Structure formats: structure tokens, C-alpha cells
Amino acid sequence: MNAVWRAARAAVRRRRMQTFVIGLVVLLSTTTIVVALALLSATSAPFDRAFARQAGPHAVALFDPTVPADQLTGQRTGVAAAAGPFGVVTLELRDSAEFGPPGPLTVVGRADPGGPVDKLDLWQGRWPSAPGEIVLNEPVQDPDDLRPRPTALTLDDQRFTIVGLAHSLAGSADAWVTPAQVAELRPTATQMLYRFSGDVSTKAAVEADLAAVTAGLPLTASQTYLVVKEEISADVGVYVPFLATFGVLGLVVGVVIVGNVVSGAVVSGYRHIGILKALGFTPSQVVAVYLVMVSVPAAVGCVLGTVAGALAAQPLLSEGFQGLGLDVGIGVGPWIWLAGLVGVPATVLLAAFVPAVRAHRLSAAEAISAGSAPRQGRGTRIQHRLASTRLPRSVSLGLGLPFARPGRTAFTVAAVLLGVTTVTFATGLADTLVRISTIEDTAAGQIGVQPSNGRFRIAPDNGPPPAGPPATTTRTNEQVEELLRGLPQAARVTAIHRLPMSAAGQTEPLPVNFVRGDYSAMGYAAELTDGRWMTGPSETVVPTEVMRGRGLAIGDQVTLRLGGGQAVLTIVGETMDGPFGPPALFVDWNVLTTMEPERVVPPWDVFYQVQLVPGGDIAGYVAAVGAADPAIDVWNTMQVSDFLVTVVSFSSVLSLLLSTVAALGVFNTVVLNVRERRRDLGMLKSIGMTPRQVVTMVLTSMALVGVVGGVLGIPLGVLAHRFVVPLAADSARVSLPQAVMEVWHAPTLLLLALAGVVIALLGALIPARGAARLTIASVLHNE
């Protein structure tokens, strides 16, 4: 092994350029791969960990309250653990604001927060022990950040004292009271919580498990944990397709280039191999020399790349997971380190193995003569044809060069192609996201307005808190709208009142945004993904998420009920999103008035959006509202979305990374070509080729590669964009308006086609100039 090591070490030391290129390529590829894997794993792992710690129920089942308890607990087919029966009652939250919007609350009677299933995280206060005491389900927060809040609330005219806060990841209840209390409230259902011992990986599997245990029982409703998991993952899941695309591109580019660099090292090392063999190196020793030569820089590159990837992933991870109620630490897991530190080197060795085996087979005599006399290649006929064209000789010679080594040229084209694909995809992605964000920003207006409820005030995201103690306005909600319209520069105003509504055929209340004013003109119509915009109070437009979650479709009729009245609406369109807050049906305010004419909506339950005339002074308008009525909170909503920034910066970094890697691939190819053709170069120079002509010749050869890579890479990038963006939208449970996908125009495509040439020329420039500087004497002396 001693001689192998020495030969390899000498080769590594003397071929600094090759060693450096391999190391850098592996480093950059590993970084990309580790970042992609970290983000991929983050989309499911944190939920799974927190869920396992709570022994979360795989299924929550509701039964008719008349079923005897022993009948529910008696069945245990396929059940690993069960909790219950617990009484369930739905109570109406009347007072709003502190506890979110008014609406129904699911209240469950439980004697303690522990148990074999759904071990609640009682993170503040204590468990209820007497009637009139209640614990609310809320994600864990830092107690120091908790806002001062009332200690009691009213549900169905009954007053409850809040004695604690607990969190159930599965969302098995909105609040808990003592079992005695629930019994007294006359429960409408009985709840059982199950953990199954069988397969729980799919919805169908969980439902089958549930069916087995509830066979013969009057099951009235059920929910699998996968629904909750999906909800939590949806926030993060939108990143996954993007990251996976970049990850796969990075991986492929990494493998292609490592393969090309390594096989290039072997091919250009034929003479070296011949000498080693003549000296008495066995074939396996020759393979070993070449594997060691590659492994040294690859090992360094992948260790540094893994560390860099882990560091780069960390901020993205913590950014993406804030406020999801997952208190479990998120990080780069051990298997990702393993993938970076073991998987990448294994890939590199595999890439090195194929050409190394060729070296193994090569007979020594052949190798030595191959090194000293370049074989007559397939390129000669093409060279001959090119020679008879009118092109300058240096250009025609350059155009012929790629054909002399078709295999190497193919790899180089692949590297440039993937670089261009990445740039194309990233460009399209950024354009689409900017368009989405523009549509949303336009529709949402530049200014948000919310009258204070007298208990607390809304501070804008990046601004100072509002001056003065909370107070309530004396204006009605209609008067506030009038005020906003009357101030200078106001162009359009929309008033939005959120209210969950019970609806025929729906088990849970439907979220509704009652809208009044200029909502049609503000730009929400641009968010339409299907159907048409609403034209009157009998029509509604519904966000995709609600459509899918509630099984609705365009053309369906929805019957809303309120007080004694009811309204029938036709769904005429599907929209991407809607105003701030959870997605809800767009319904004209008139519908609310018609259903319950005497209903008074307090101004603090209304949110207003204002659009100014073009070029309007936002700060001036905000100040004017504050001056006119200090009890109204008003803020600038023109902020760049975090998501947009994250994805655009992530994709720019990755396209830069991959373009660099691709350029390095070109660089390597040119270094090898020049090294192999030194004698030709010497000859050309001896018959009078100028250094400038040499540079022209070498750059021409790679420009051709760049053009081909660009022409093939663009359609691939466009395809990736067409396919991946809707996929990402789907996992975020939105659909996209056609306009945001139409980002490809001739000037953009032309610029992208240039990207390939730029990548190729940047990679080729340095070695081309090196070739131009070769002195004839040194070339001939060394041959």
C-alpha cells in the first residue's frame, strides 16, 4: 500500500487544479444536498416527535351519548392504548376578541390531563377540580410573552373561570372541564381516543383500524391524526417541492460533474497509468491510486459541505417553524449527517469507479502509446468539413474540438444544461411568487384599519405601539367606513366582518367573510383560479382550501343560517386566498343584514382595507386616521412576505451555487482538453497561431457547448416550473391563477439562453488563457 499511497499523494499534490476542482465540486454539491434533506425531513419529523411524546391519538371517535361506557371500553381489537369515554358538549363563545372570533367551542370532560393517550401538556395553571372551572387548549408559549387577559369567559350564558392552559397537538378539544360538569351540561356526544398497534401511515389504514375497533357501535363522527398532521405540515410543505427540485438538481449536477472530473483525470492519466503498470503496479493498485487521488479532495469537500449545509439549513428551519405549536427542537438529524458524510463519498467513489475500472483493464503498452500519440478520433472528419468553411480558422478549429472527445463533451453539456435548468426554474419561481404577492398586496390595499375594542390595541408589525391607552370609538362600523372614505387620497375601502356560520349539510361552522364596499374593484378578482367573480348578493366566491376541506365545488349551493333567517348562495368562483386571516367564503354584507336585520356589528369586529389613489402618501393617510379618531388602530400593510424572501433568496443562492458548479465542470473540461492537446497547440503556435487566436479557439469550443446546454436546459427548467409550482401550491392547499404561471416571454428566454453561454465562457476563460501562454519550447521539451 505504501507505493500506492506515495503515487497517489504525489498525484494529488502535483495536480492541484484537478484536486481543487474535485474538492470544490463535492463541497458545493454536498451543501446543496444537506440543505435540501434537512428541510425535507423537517416537514414531518417535528410533528411526529411531539405527537409521540403526547402519545397522541391516531383517531378521535365520537359516539352517541346513550352508548354505555363498558360497551365502548370493552372493544379493544387492534388497540394499543385507549382513553375515554369522555363526555363532549358544544358551547357557544359569546364574547369575542380575547379568545378569537366568537363561535362554537368543543368542551370535553376529563378528570386529569394525563392517561395512556393524549397526554396533555398542562403548561400553565392547574387542571379543573370543581364546576365552573375550565382549561383552554392553546399552543405552548413563553409565559413572559402572554398578554394580560381575562381570567373568565362566558359560554352559553354560563360563566367559567380559566384555571389553566393546556395543549393537545391532536386538537381533541377546545377546552376541558370536570366530568361532573359535562354531565350536568348534558353531553351531545361521547369521545374515545385510540392509539392503534397496526399500520397508521395512511388515512385508509387508520380508518380501517378504527372500523375494526368500532364495529357494531354507533359511531357518529371521527377524525384521524393525519388531518392535523397535514394541517401543520401544509405551512412547511409549500417549501418541499422547491427544495426537492433544487436538491435533486444539485445532486445530479454533483454526480455528473464528479463523474466527468474523475473520468477526465483517468483518461488524461493514461500515460501515467501505463508507466505505473510498466513499473509493476497491479491493476488493483492502479485503481487504488486513482480512487485515493479522488477520495482525498472528496473527503475534505464533503466534510466541509456537510457542515456548511447544516449551518445554512438552521436559520431556514427555525424561520419556517415559528408559531406552529411545535416546541420540540428542530435540527439537522443524524441521518442527514450520515447522508452527507457517507452517502456523498459513496456517490463520488461510484462515479470514480467506472473510469477507474477502465484503467484497470487498459493494457500497459496501449496506455503508454495512447499517452504519447493521441489517437485519431471521430473528430477528424468534422474538422475536415469545418476546415473548408469560410469561418476564421481559429473558430472552425474550436468548433471541431468538442467532437474529439464526445463522451467528455456530453458530460459538459449535461452540466451546463442542468445549470441553465436551475437558473430558468429559479427565475420562473421568483417571477411567479412576485406576481402572487403583487396580486395579494394589491387586493389587500396598502392600509389596514381595526378600531380598538377598549381592552388592547394592535401594534403594526414593524412599527412602534400605538400611543395612548386603549379606548373605544364612538362611531358605528358604518361611520368608521365613512370616515375612511372621506379622508384625502382614499380611493377604495372594503369592510370585512368575519363570522363562522352554521350551514346546511356542514358538521362544522363555515368561515364567512361578510364584505362591503369596494371589494370587487380592489383586485380580489385577480385571485380567481376558476369560475368567475360574484355579481350579486346571491353569489359567493370560495378559497381553494375551503372548497377542498368542505367538499364544495363551483355551481354548488350553500345555505347559511343565522338567527331565524337563512340565505341560499351559489358558488360561482374559486379563489387562491382572500383577505388576511384563515380562508373564508366571500359573502356580500347585505346577506347578513337580510338574515338578521336587527343585528348590530360592533366596529371592533370589523377589519377595513384601504387603497389610496396612485402615488398616495401612506404615512400621511395613517397619520390622518389616527388624528381623526385615536381609538382606531391603523397601519401600513405593505410588507414583503417572509415566504417570498425565503424562497427567492434560497433559490438565488442555489442557482448561483449550481451555476458555479457547472462552470467548474466546464473549467475542468477545458483544463483536460488543453493538457491533452498541448502538442497540437505547440504545433499550431509554431506555424503562427497567435495567443489571441488560441483563446478564440478554446472559447469557441465551449460557447458551442454553452449554446447546446442552454437550448436544452431552458425547456427543462420551464417544465420543472410548470410541474413543481402547482405541486407546491397544492401542498399549501391553494390553487393558482393562470396569470401567475405565464412568466415566459421571448426576452426572458433569450437572456436565459445566454446564461448557458455565460456559464461556459466563464468556466473556459482561465484555462484558455493558460493555453495561450504555453510556450512552444516547454511543450516540445516535455513530450
Place this chain on the structure above:
Amino acid sequence: MTTVVRLENVRKEYGDTTALDGVSLEIQAGEAVAVMGPSGCGKSTMLNMIAGLDRPTSGSVRVHDEELGRLNETKLALFRRHRIGMIFQFFNLLDDLPALDNVALAAQLTGSRVGAARQRALELLDELGIADRRNVYPAALSGGERQRVAVARALMNRPALLLADEPTGALDSRAGEQVMDLLLDLNQIGQTLLIVTHDERLATRCASRVVELTDGRVTHERTLERA
């Protein structure tokens, strides 16, 4: 006398070209044989057969009682390592290593420690008069110096047979002269030698026997009286 090389009816074809067309030849220990002939007649091909660098299309190649056709690639490598020293027209030094390490590498292949290998390499370079060039890389050596490094490397493992393929072909006459003297000295202390050349002077000066090759056949053999 022991027979070191025995070629029997060796043929070698490269596609349509017949490089060797039924060559038979014996070389005894201590002999210095020169193979002569016009360019392209198959001299290098024959040398490569004897070195185990290439395999005949048919016929038998025995070197030191080893039938080379029966050896696999690894065994052939071990055979070359221990029994053969080779010198090429274009030196074929490893560009990555300085002169001393180029020479020492041959011994390290057989398992010698670096220290011992370098020691012997230095002795050889010293004997060949280029010890002061030991840390220079091949690219910076003159042709004669490179060939002397190559000779030193070939001698490292005390080979039973030294093969030289046009060893003076790339050298000027003075450097060629020195390499010739070197080979003659080696033969006089018992080194078996096979030199491929088309230089009549080199042949008559160093060889005890001249074999002439034409179009892949042995056409003439003569024994020389040396002074």
C-alpha cells in the same frame, strides 16, 4: 548457461496489421542482444511481449521459466516488478515525482521502506552521476538526465533482464554515448540486456548478438566479437 527468454513462433496482430509474424528467439543469461530493423517492423511490439506489457495473438513467451500467457494481470505485474527493468525512448518518468522518488518508487512497490528505497535510489543516481539532480522534477531535466533517471529506476530491483527500447533515440550524440557506456558497463558485470535500436553504432558497441527484424520476422542473426 540458463535461458532467460524463449519466444516460440510469436504472432501479434493489431486488427489488419501483423506486427509480429512468427518470431522465435532465445536469450541466455549474461547476453547483450540488440534487435534492429526499420521503423514499424515490430521491435517495440516484441519488447512489450517479453516485458509482459502486451499479450501475443498466438505463440509462447517464456521468461525465466514463466509462461507469460498463463499469468493473469496481477501476476504479470508482480513478474515485471521483480524480474524486468524497462527503459523507453521517451523516458516515461512520472511527472509528479522528483528524480529521486521516481527511482525509489520501484523499490517501494516491492515493499521496501521509504528510507531504504531512497538510500538505494540515491546510490544509483550517484553511480550514474546525477545525484545532484535528485530533487528536480522530470520537466526540468535534460533528455540525457531523464534517461539516466529511467535507467536508475530500471535497475532498482536488480532485474534479471533489462529491456531498452531505443534508449538513445531521443538523445543527442554525447548523451547517447554516455547511456551506451552505462549499458555496456552493466552487461560487463553480468546484466542480461535486450536493446531495441536502429543505431548500428549502439548495436556493435554494446551487443554480443544482433537480431534483425523485417516486417515482423527475424531475417538475420549475427554474433559479434567485442573488444
